[in-house]
Amino acid sequence: MRTANRGRFELELEFVQALANPFYLENLASEGLLEDPAFINYLNYLQYWRERDYARFIVYPHCLHYLELLQHEQFRKELKNPLTRMRLEHYQFEHWRTWRSGPPVPPPSAPPPEDQADEGKTPGPPGGSTTPAPAISRRGSLHPGNIGSANGTPAP
Template sequence: MASKMESDSPTDTPPSPPKTIYKDPDDGRQRFLLELEFVQCLANPTYIHYLAQNRNFEDEAFIGYLKYLQYWNRPEYIKFIMYPHCLYFLELLQNANFRNAMAHPSNKELTHRQQFYFWKNYRNNRLKHILPKPLPEPNAALPASTQPQPPVPALPPVPATNVAVTASSTQAPSPMPYGVPPGSSLAKNDMRNPTVDKRKRK
């Protein structure tokens, strides 16, 4: 009897094997790429409409998976996102009303249209907030009558002309304006540069 009680004691039960923790064979690289691809697919309203049409949003496990994927908003993961709209739609998918609304084609078209308008006007709207605004003029608050008028710049003096006015206006201008004036004692040969002639002779 005593031996039977000793055999039934809890000390004789074999120890449970230690629990093994699952480890990805490629250190999670394949899982990382699959989740990154799925998250970026959420940037397409047509794909969200496809998920809603197939009733994936009625599955509690899928809704939990969408909640789990919010870790992509963290700085160490967000740098891998190429389509940032996917994070915006991932946030909207946490709402049951948005999930139900995306099952209708009209809402899908509306979402796609709004996304297009955002892409179209995003740069111009962003530049309005990025570019520096000009400083207000200091005299803008004064009335127009009291504002000082800018000084009028003085006109430059007219240069004096060395052209002599001839008495007869019918005389035609000389065809050689740079030639020797009539009545000059200089010969035409004196006008040539002697250094040039020496170079030519060499």
């Protein structure tokens, strides 16, 4: 019995850590698994990995964040959109790049907020044209309400 428990532990640990990969999440969504009630129940069951006794075995902590987000129907639906995967990928990369130095920068596709549209102009080439500089107005956090669109507003 001990061998069976160890095998189950390793299998579930490997699956939970695979959830840290935005490409894998997008694949689960495109295959329709995130619409299957049995699979959603399994994701709910896996919440025990968030407990301290189990979380200490996790190597890729983003998986726990994504496991929590997968409990929300809106997030599961938005994963079918490749832009959502790209945003997750961007924020994950920025976290790895800057986790010791400060908040991540917004994805390149995010337009500046309307109140900062005129503030962030940088001089362009000698013809008088200007290009807007990326505006960083707040730390981008991943939760079901701001993943679905390029500018961080909820998807319709």
